[in-house]
Amino acid sequence: MTTDVTAPARTMRAGFVGGGFMATVHSRAARAARAELVGGASSSADRARDAAQRLGFATAHASLDELLADPDIDVVHVCTPNATHAAIARAALEAGKHVICEKPLATTATDAAALAALAAERGLVAAVPFVYRFHPMAREARARIARGETGRLLSVQGSYLQDWLAAPHDDDWRVDAALGGPSRAFADIGSHLVDLLEFVSGERIRRLSASTRTVYEARATHDDIATEDLVAVVVELASGAVGTLLVSQVAPGRKNALSIELSGTEASVRFEQERPDSLWLGRTDASSIIERDPARLAPDAARLSLVPAGHPMGYQDAFNAFVADAYAAIGGQTPEGLPQFDDGLRAVRVTEAVLASAASGSWVEVAA
Amino acid sequence: MTTDVTAPARTMRAGFVGGGFMATVHSRAARAARAELVGGASSSADRARDAAQRLGFATAHASLDELLADPDIDVVHVCTPNATHAAIARAALEAGKHVICEKPLATTATDAAALAALAAERGLVAAVPFVYRFHPMAREARARIARGETGRLLSVQGSYLQDWLAAPHDDDWRVDAALGGPSRAFADIGSHLVDLLEFVSGERIRRLSASTRTVYEARATHDDIATEDLVAVVVELASGAVGTLLVSQVAPGRKNALSIELSGTEASVRFEQERPDSLWLGRTDASSIIERDPARLAPDAARLSLVPAGHPMGYQDAFNAFVADAYAAIGGQTPEGLPQFDDGLRAVRVTEAVLASAASGSWVEVAA
Amino acid sequence: MTTDVTAPARTMRAGFVGGGFMATVHSRAARAARAELVGGASSSADRARDAAQRLGFATAHASLDELLADPDIDVVHVCTPNATHAAIARAALEAGKHVICEKPLATTATDAAALAALAAERGLVAAVPFVYRFHPMAREARARIARGETGRLLSVQGSYLQDWLAAPHDDDWRVDAALGGPSRAFADIGSHLVDLLEFVSGERIRRLSASTRTVYEARATHDDIATEDLVAVVVELASGAVGTLLVSQVAPGRKNALSIELSGTEASVRFEQERPDSLWLGRTDASSIIERDPARLAPDAARLSLVPAGHPMGYQDAFNAFVADAYAAIGGQTPEGLPQFDDGLRAVRVTEAVLASAASGSWVEVAA
Amino acid sequence: MTTDVTAPARTMRAGFVGGGFMATVHSRAARAARAELVGGASSSADRARDAAQRLGFATAHASLDELLADPDIDVVHVCTPNATHAAIARAALEAGKHVICEKPLATTATDAAALAALAAERGLVAAVPFVYRFHPMAREARARIARGETGRLLSVQGSYLQDWLAAPHDDDWRVDAALGGPSRAFADIGSHLVDLLEFVSGERIRRLSASTRTVYEARATHDDIATEDLVAVVVELASGAVGTLLVSQVAPGRKNALSIELSGTEASVRFEQERPDSLWLGRTDASSIIERDPARLAPDAARLSLVPAGHPMGYQDAFNAFVADAYAAIGGQTPEGLPQFDDGLRAVRVTEAVLASAASGSWVEVAA
Structure with missing residues (x-):
């Protein structure tokens, strides 16, 4: 047990x-x-x-x-x-x-x-x-990368696509800059993407060049500041890896499509939040689909894996694990991978860099 | 809300x-x-x-x-x-x-x-x-079939494949006929398959012809009665639809692969338990992938849908919904689709028919 | 080259x-x-x-x-x-x-x-x-099974589903028993399924129990003998493996969905004709997706692989390879895996067994 | 016929x-x-x-x-x-x-x-x-976009990933700048990606910001000029749509993974070259998988569709159609969508813009 x-x-x-x-x-x-x-x-x-x-x-x-x-x-x-x-x-x-x-x-x-x-x-x-850090297979990806299975990181491809704001009349407090802040799509979901990418890869985004787009200038009554619906970014990571991020809340048919694909000198790994129980591990000679199977995962992935292989785990399970780990930390333990305020700050810094790059039309360094 | x-x-x-x-x-x-x-x-x-x-x-x-x-x-x-x-x-x-x-x-x-x-x-x-009845998309499939979207049922294809007993030394009390009963694979997981198939289709298996196989005659110490690892069945449903069922606990690489595909005169529908948040709806002119999106589901599917589209729901969520509905029934409500002892009896009757058919080499009627 | x-x-x-x-x-x-x-x-x-x-x-x-x-x-x-x-x-x-x-x-x-x-x-x-024998990955599956990679065969699951006769008015000479013969769906596509299954597995179907269904008794003017639209079969193979076959030409949304999945004591393998360039290889510890990559295939698969990995090969390519091999045989060579009249006879025998089983309601041995 | x-x-x-x-x-x-x-x-x-x-x-x-x-x-x-x-x-x-x-x-x-x-x-x-223009479903995507089915274009996500140069010793004349030219990965495969994206969308890339990376400075004997293995780009299209492109020949496990996903105000569409016979059409209410079915395609897609639905078409089929259309043009006809030297020039211009942007660290306009 x-x-x-x-x-x-x-x-x-x-x-x-x-x-x-x-x-x-x-x-x-x-x-x-x-x-x-x-x-x-x-x-x-x-x-x-x-x-x-x-x-x-x-x-x-x-x-x-x-x-x-x-x-x-x-x-x-x-x-x-x-x-x-x-x-x-x-x-x-x-x-x-x-x-x-x-x-x-x-x-x-x-x-x-x-x-x-x-x-x-x-x-x-x-x-x-x-x-999303609490999906066991995100942990598995991180563990495999950390132990060198993918080699030196070369490229990353991340995207987070939703469609719940795809229609002009779709509305929410997040659309109101007074409540949601100066960034919307990137602050709301790009922050998840960046956190997951950095958490899994163990590397940080060093600089970026971004373009943002506001599709519907006025949504409902929030007409003073229109925040972005859509962000496209080129990133360079600390080690020299390069990659792209696409974040959109106006992508019809995409519900909560957060995915990251990281390629290193030895292997690639892909995680998709909508199919969180499997991982694609790409190799030149043969690629694997690794199903979440508690008996065969890295310890930190196995510990979060509450039901047997083939019994899907979902969003609430990940949330439960996050809260359980936060409570464990309050209880004096030091669970691996708990996202803390430093991580929250990090995501805000990347968001500010995205807005700054889009505004200036130039590459922007992300504060460490 | x-x-x-x-x-x-x-x-x-x-x-x-x-x-x-x-x-x-x-x-x-x-x-x-x-x-x-x-x-x-x-x-x-x-x-x-x-x-x-x-x-x-x-x-x-x-x-x-x-x-x-x-x-x-x-x-x-x-x-x-x-x-x-x-x-x-x-x-x-x-x-x-x-x-x-x-x-x-x-x-x-x-x-x-x-x-x-x-x-x-x-x-x-x-x-x-x-x-498995409590996955919202199983309910959605059932609702669409019930309202005639698939037409008259013609064929069914069901399978439930696992591999946790694939190695000769894999063992469990379920393998011991004294604890597990005279059927193992079919009683353990075939029962789920039959229940889901009948629940979703709204039809009953009328007769069947089965072949069973015990791959490892002796597992551990349970050597008196070797129960089946594997069952293949042809079924005929009440309306005349025909189909196949394959149930195995010795299928390497399959973890909990319960799937049903039902084809009617108008459309087909496929549900896979390992990807429970989407449904394939096949039509001759174009096929759809229907993602679980609470705002767009049949009422009985929407009611079980606790997180937004794209935020995966899993096995524990389904189990939670089952228990919540059972408690609601205890509290005097009549939630739709609660599996009761009559349904448990039904699954045992189909299991007995499977064993009888395999033993006799002939078609067996399933008691109503 | x-x-x-x-x-x-x-x-x-x-x-x-x-x-x-x-x-x-x-x-x-x-x-x-x-x-x-x-x-x-x-x-x-x-x-x-x-x-x-x-x-x-x-x-x-x-x-x-x-x-x-x-x-x-x-x-x-x-x-x-x-x-x-x-x-x-x-x-x-x-x-x-x-x-x-x-x-x-x-x-x-x-x-x-x-x-x-x-x-x-x-x-x-x-x-x-x-x-379908001429898809390189069907050869690869066969080669891997032949060299023991999947172990002793335990189960097979085959299906061949189409929808081009799903509407009552869909018609063709194949529907006319005078031109198409006493079996339609099984003779037309079940024959492919059986050939591929036996070719890839290296085993023969020994006996079977089948149920057939004619959905539209009269199509157009061919009203004297209505041939079957749909067949469901349980099979036993020579070695004792068991399995199911489902063949239908009335499955909305399925265009030419021929697939076989074979499970042995060591591994499973799945081939889908509509995705012929990859193979799923299931193992208990991790499953692989094997892409057609000429440099990494068994010789008989590599020889049929005319374009590099990731450049899809299709139906006409398979047909071309078949004809090229037939011509090579005429030219005196002995290409591996050429389907000949003996194989054609074999498929007819299985078809006759299917019709006989469905008519008699009993298991039928397939003539060797 | x-x-x-x-x-x-x-x-x-x-x-x-x-x-x-x-x-x-x-x-x-x-x-x-x-x-x-x-x-x-x-x-x-x-x-x-x-x-x-x-x-x-x-x-x-x-x-x-x-x-x-x-x-x-x-x-x-x-x-x-x-x-x-x-x-x-x-x-x-x-x-x-x-x-x-x-x-x-x-x-x-x-x-x-x-x-x-x-x-x-x-x-x-x-x-x-x-x-890749000659895959029928690429034509189908183009036709649907052209007739307004996706609405105003908002975002694009393109990638073309290969692994045949993933190992340090992998070599080819393309790696030698004297034979291959100043760009390698982008000229070789990025050019395909850009052409397909512009062909399908009917829009042109107006400006871009790129980062390139040469992973292995020296491959074999081509040591004077090391060309790029990997390119990440943010693009802005003429209409204001934004997006990302990732091009790599060092992505383990990716063989020839060219994919484009375009999202408009009404729908999204995704085409993957390795699965060229289907198209994902995303809508907020339900998404479709559109299989290549000659009877149900736009005329220009149907005309290139040489075998029935479910019978896969591949790379050689697309190439055959291209040559057939070029010959038809020579014969005096005007087949739709034939890529000509103007299109070849266009791809070179985008390639030069990519190199210029990466060298200068700034956005670069693409010559019209």
């Missing part, structure tokens, strides 16, 4: 800020990690009560202040619109709470850096749900 | 018999359905304590009798070897508990029929985890 | 009987093999002239007799409706011509056996275009 | 320069188009004789001059290393011959422009084998 990543060292008491879809996903993960869901706060007391009932919280706090003042709460899940992350996360850290904050961690690198510094200073666990 | 299938009407108190992998899966589902996991029983008091700790049960009962005597328990999850299902399920029903019993419900149709009758007589919910 | 399978030892002079689609395919292959297309004959002198012009024949013979009397012709391609094959092939052999005769070789095993005997007696090359 | 694209208006007499693999492919296509292969010339008289024998030429000319002096020759196929194309093509045009010249048409845009001008001035057909 494998040890179950979801089995916690101790029972966490988790508080929730926000009551939308991401709060639902977080709360399922917290419950799977056997937490007590003791408090909630949202944009109004009514919404907080509604979320508490819907998500099965034991208590519904009426405000963020009340939530943070609750001494029983170990960790605060921040599941609100982008522009509010920094202030809420800061307040939670200052209240001595561990924090799990939705990405993008902040809408500016300055804010993100301050949060990362504050978390470090207070010695609190501060995690960002770059959850 | 869609209503969440996992949100229960009231909090169930669930007891568990058995502490192996399936108990782990059941307990995760019970927790996701916000149950209280108040009791446990296993093959020994030590094992029960171990399971209780591992799976996070609040209490560890020392025996089945003690568990069944606990008035707080609403429902008993039976997660023990096949040959013990009938007796435990009977005891639980007689104790007035609702029951969720692993498949095969029993190792003989006689036993299964008695259980189904008892559950009906007592008015208790008695469910069998034919969980 | 690899030797080109299409480069002939000497220039053949090829005569054609029939002027439909298959004659077009044959004539392209003959031209690729650098033959002289010196004669043609069809159902009327007008049609023969038309075919000669369309297909670029140097000469248009007015009748079969005239064609067979032409001393310059080495080989006769018989591309006419099924029921006429036997008489034309017989006449050609008796005229001392080598023969390439479309499948099914004859509509009865008796006729097919007589033709095979006659060809042997005269020492003439007599080939049947089971052309 | 569809008209066969390979049936020529009149018999061409085709001369061949070069005797390597590409000459083999050209000669097969010429033969399929029922040409007389009346002459050959290569780098030496011996090699010319050898090629003539191997490829089945009726006559072997001893030199290019002799070949061009042959008044019976209609068209010259130039199948020699890149750096020699311009001079040979010029000589052939000046001798009044139609020309089919391998890509890249020349190693500088200046040379390519001069050739295009010369061909126009002389009124000769001058074609370049951008043969």
Whole structure:
């Protein structure tokens, strides 16, 4: 019997800020990690009560202040619109709470850096749900690359394509720069792509040249600042590898098509988030499809693999593993690969570099 | 915000018999359905304590009798070897508990029929985890067939291929006829295939001609009765459709490859359990890949669809939905498509027909 | 530079009987093999002239007799409706011509056996275009099985699904039993499936139990004998392997979906005709996708591989290789794997066994 | 019966320069188009004789001059290393011959422009084998885009990945800048990608930002100028669409993986050269897999579709269609989509822009 990543060292008491879809996903993960869901706060007391009932919280706090003042709460899940992350996360850290904050961690690198510094200073666990890291086969890819199976990295090809904003009338708070921040598609999903690429490859993007496009200048009532629907980037990595990234929320037929393909001197590896249980391993002589089979994976991949081969794992499973690992870190363990505020900051820096490159029409170095 | 299938009407108190992998899966589902996991029983008091700790049960009962005597328990999850299902399920029903019993419900149709009758007589919910029914796209296939989109059914092609018993030394209690019963591969996974095929098609297998094969006559110490590794079947359905079923636990490279393809006069549909989030819909003029997109599915598929399109759902999600629906039934609702003891009996009857056909070398009618 | 399978030892002079689609395919292959297309004959002198012009024949013979009397012709391609094959092939052999005769070789095993005997007696090359044998990756599968890579054969799963007769009004001479013979779907495409399965596996079907179905009793004016649209079969092979075959010409969305999957004690292999340039090789520890790469294939697969890896080969390439090999045999060589009249006879025997089993409702042995 | 694209208006007499693999492919296509292969010339008289024998030429000319002096020759196929194309093509045009010249048409845009001008001035057909245009489903994609099915173009994602130069010792004349020209990977295969992308989309790349990489500075003896193995590009198209291109000849496991995915406001379309018989058509509500089915394609796709749906067509089929169309143009027809010297020039211009951008680190406009 494998040890179950979801089995916690101790029972966490988790508080929730926000009551939308991401709060639902977080709360399922917290419950799977056997937490007590003791408090909630949202944009109004009514919404907080509604979320508490819907998500099965034991208590519904009426405000963020009340939530943070609750001494029983170990960790605060921040599941609100982008522009509010920094202030809420800061307040939670200052209240001595561990924090799990939705990405993008902040809408500016300055804010993100301050949060990362504050978390470090207070010695609190501060995690960002770059959850695609928690697919066992993403870990397997990373382990194989780390042990040299693919050789020296030569090229990367990444894309993250969605279509939920493909129609002119498709709308969401993310489209409103006042809530979503100055970048939309890249901050929202490009950040995942960059994190996964760097996590799996073990390398960092050093510089990039980008072009962005806003297809629908005005969506609904958010007409002051139109954020980008679509980003195309050439990247150079620290080791000299080069590659391309394409990020779009206006690609009809693509639902959540995050994929990365990395080629090295010895082998290539491809991971697709929509088919997360297999990995393509390309070699010149023969290529393999590696199915997630707990008995045959690298330890860090096997540990996240909760059901046998051929029994698909999905998005919620990855999210559950992320939350379980964050709780394990709060409990004093050091689980491998937990994305923290430094990683959140990193993604914001790459996002800023993308916007700067597109605006200036030149290559931009990404701050380390 | 869609209503969440996992949100229960009231909090169930669930007891568990058995502490192996399936108990782990059941307990995760019970927790996701916000149950209280108040009791446990296993093959020994030590094992029960171990399971209780591992799976996070609040209490560890020392025996089945003690568990069944606990008035707080609403429902008993039976997660023990096949040959013990009938007796435990009977005891639980007689104790007035609702029951969720692993498949095969029993190792003989006689036993299964008695259980189904008892559950009906007592008015208790008695469910069998034919969980592949709970993949939203299996429901979508069923809904499309039911509304005539595929036309009159002409042919079916089903297979369920695994490789975890492919090596001569691979072993498990399922291999031991004393624990597993007279059929192994068909009872274990063929039962899922038949249930899914009949559930999705809305039709029943009327007669069949089968050939079985035992590849390794002796596995480990289970040398008295060697059960089948592999079954090939021709089936005729009630409406006259014909088809083939192939079931194997000795197919190298196939992990849990359950697939069904049904062709009608208007269209074909294919569902593969290892890629449960999409459906192939074949038409003469153009074929479609239908991705699970909650906004665009039949109501019964959308209701089980807990994350947006492109965010993969998996095996545990299906299991969670099954348990949530069973609990909903206990709570007085009538969720669509809950597999009950009648369905468990049906699978045993088909299994018996398969063994009878293989033994006699002739077509066998399946009892209705 | 690899030797080109299409480069002939000497220039053949090829005569054609029939002027439909298959004659077009044959004539392209003959031209690729650098033959002289010196004669043609069809159902009327007008049609023969038309075919000669369309297909670029140097000469248009007015009748079969005239064609067979032409001393310059080495080989006769018989591309006419099924029921006429036997008489034309017989006449050609008796005229001392080598023969390439479309499948099914004859509509009865008796006729097919007589033709095979006659060809042997005269020492003439007599080939049947089971052309799927000529996909390099089908050869690669065969070579790997032959050298033991898959171990002892345990199971087979074959299917051949089309949809060109899926609509009630879809029609063709093949539907008319007077021209097509007593079996339609199985004789037409099941014969290919059986040939490929036996060729690749190196094993023969020993006995079978079949069910057939005629979906549209009357198609157009062919109302006297309705032949089968659909066949489902359980097979047992000589070594004890078991499996299923599904053959249908009424499967919406399936165009020419011939696939075989064979599982042995060590590995499984899957070949799909619609994706003929790759092979799935399943193993318990990891599965491979083997792309057709001439430098890395078994000799008999490499020899048929005319373009580099990643440059797809198709149906006409396979046909060309078949004709080139038949011509090589006429030229005195002994190319591996040329399907001859014995193989044509074999397919007719399996077809007769299928019809007999379906009619009697019992298992039928296939004559060796 | 569809008209066969390979049936020529009149018999061409085709001369061949070069005797390597590409000459083999050209000669097969010429033969399929029922040409007389009346002459050959290569780098030496011996090699010319050898090629003539191997490829089945009726006559072997001893030199290019002799070949061009042959008044019976209609068209010259130039199948020699890149750096020699311009001079040979010029000589052939000046001798009044139609020309089919391998890509890249020349190693500088200046040379390519001069050739295009010369061909126009002389009124000769001058074609370049951008043969991927001749896959019926590439035509189908183009037709659907042209008739507005995908809407306004928003993004493109193209890649062309190979691995035949992935090992340090892999070598070829293409690696030698003296023979291959200043660009290798992009000139060799990037040119195909750009041509296909522009052909299918009906739009032109307006500007680009590129990064190139030479992985192995010295391959074999070609040590003076190391050409690029790998190119990553961001492109902007005339209409404002943006996208990425990745071109590599050092991507282990990728054989000839040319793919393009174009997303518009209404739909996306994806074509993969290694699976040329199907097209993915993505829509927000449901995506389709469109199989090549002659009866259901746009006229220009149907005309190139020589075998029924499900019978795969391949690389040689595409090449045959290209040559047949070039011959048809010589015969006075105006087949749709024939790639001519202007298209060859276009690809050289994009190649030069890629090299210029990589060298300067800035965006570069592509000359119109």
